[in-house]
Amino acid sequence: MTKPDALHELSTLLGQRLSTSKFELEAHGRSESYFPTTLADAVAFPDSTEEVSEIVKICGRHGLPVIGWGAGTSLEGHALAKQGGVIVDFRNMNQIYDLHAEDMSVTVQPGITREALNEELRATGLFFPVDPGANATIGGMASTRASGTTTVRYGTMRDNVMALEVVMPDGRIVRTGSHAKKSAAGFDLTALMIGAEGTLGLITELTLKLQGQPEAVGAAVCAFDNISDAVATVIETIQFGLPMARIEFIDAATAAAVNAYSGSELPLTPHLLVEFHGSEAALAEQAEVFGGILAEHGGKGFDWATAPEDRKALWHARHHAYWAILNSRPGCRAVVTDLCVPISRLAGAVEATRTDIDQSGLQGPILGHVGDGNFHAILMIDPERPEELDRAKELSDRMVKRALFMGGTVTGEHGVGYGKLEYMPMEHGEGWDVMAQIKAALDPMNIMNPGKVVRFGE
Known part of the structure; x- marks a missing residue:
């Protein structure tokens, strides 16, 4: 070298x-x-x-x-x-190249953030729906196969990227996919690159699916006496087929942190935060159905909001929950878990996680995109006390193995990096070796983000 x-x-x-x-x-x-x-x-x-x-x-x-x-x-x-x-x-690569409003697609450079993109799209009546909370770049979101609060309706990055331009490990510039709605032409190289975390190439251009801005949007927050009732409401809502745009969960500890950080006045109990998109008539019908499901499970304070400023305040508090949690213990860092399980196993997974955290002596509020079976525990640690990091890692290890036992995954949206590397053979078995073979074929010198996702050349 x-x-x-x-x-x-x-x-x-x-x-x-x-x-x-x-x-x-x-x-x-x-x-x-x-x-x-x-x-x-x-x-x-x-x-x-x-x-x-x-x-x-x-x-x-x-x-x-x-x-x-x-x-x-x-x-x-x-x-x-x-x-x-x-x-x-x-x-510096943060421009919009081509907007095809009639095809509901747009081509962008990877450095544009999702908020900047949607600001530019506002006048068109279209928007890009994937919302991971953080104002991430579109290229980074594709590289980690990100999802977020709106995934329950609009899908993940995998579902919203039509085509890519990628610089390969040997410097070749390759285009994958097309502007067409579908294709059966050969290997799906677009899907291969989405979630590869830069280990197979660098994404330099993306063509994205867009959605029409809904005629009406309604949001609500509702409280529960316990986690079980909140999760049961989520499960029944999903199984009923109600077209939720967002359905988020926060526990009592998260509610306390959000109140202190954002000036909210949430009761110190578990909550669901929900949002509906559609026509005025559809929203009224959906709210009525959801209210009935809510009542069956003891939900309280179904506070319905259609005014943009009220909805913005609600989701601002949710999007800043991570920072609110960190702020509740100044100077701390966090081990952020990212479990995703089948919806039928969600209640058991969340309750077992809450019990584990309570017994650990660590602070660990729980929140997540429970409409997808995806939830996070924010395990706070003092960086000056390495024993807390060890305890948090042990706790995370139990959570991960529980998710796998339940038929879930070690990461629903945050990706592998090197933080979840050791769990890849547990989830994928021989499939992980196949990933390494793909890496070896495309990047034999192992120069593209080495040490992440797969083990090769180490």
Whole structure:
């Protein structure tokens, strides 16, 4: 490996858009979660797909790792340079290329954030529906196969990306998919890249499905005496086929944190936060049906809101719940679990998790996108007390194995990174070896985000 030669070539290509400053390296060396700061050798800020291709070719010649970077909101160490190398920050590649309103699709660069995209789309009557909460970049969301609060109705990134442009490990620029609604032409390379976390290539362009902005939107928050009744309401709502746009759960500890952080006045009990999209008539009918299900399970305070400012306040509080929880213990970091189980096993999984946390001595509020069977425990730890991290990891381990026993997955939306790497053979068995074979075929030098998703070349 000739790192100085690689950095010299990259500097010649990018000029001041290649940084080795302490500030940039540290800013790109931190994760939202508990992982320690890990420094890359340099951070590159390309302006085009062609520059990304040249960066990858240079790094390939010198055996230097390449790691993609979006907004840095990932939670499993996805974008950390574990083995050094060059972080490719897509902040300059944030444009909308083509909007095809009549086809309800748009082509964008990977560095545009979901909020910026929807702001640009507002006047068209269309919107991009995937909402992970954080203002992540579209490229990062595709790379981690993100989902979020609206997945129960609109699906994950897998369901909303039609085509990609990808720079492969050898620098080739490959296009996958098309603008057509469907295709039976060969391997689905688009699906292969979505969720690969930059281990097979760097996404430089995405064509996305859009949705029509609903005629009317209604939201509500309702309280329950216990977790079991709240989850039972979710299960019956889903099984009834009610077309919810969002159905979110927060427990009593999360409600307390949200109240303190956002000035809300939620009772200190479990809650469901729900949203409906449709016509005025459809919303009224859906609210009536949901109210009946709610009453059967002891739901209280069905506070219906259609005014935009009221709905915005409700979802602002939910989207900032993670920060509210961290703020409830200043100076703490978090081990964020990300379990997803079949909807029929959801109540048992949540209640067992709550019991485990209560017995652990750690603080760990629970919240999640329970319409998908996906929930999170935010296990707070003092970074100065390593025994708390050990306890949180032991607790997370039990949760993960329980989810697998129930027929679920170790990660519903946050991805693998290297935080969940050890669980991949438990979930996939021989399938994990197949993933490594694909990695070896496409990236034999193992330069693309090494140490993540699969074990290869280590």
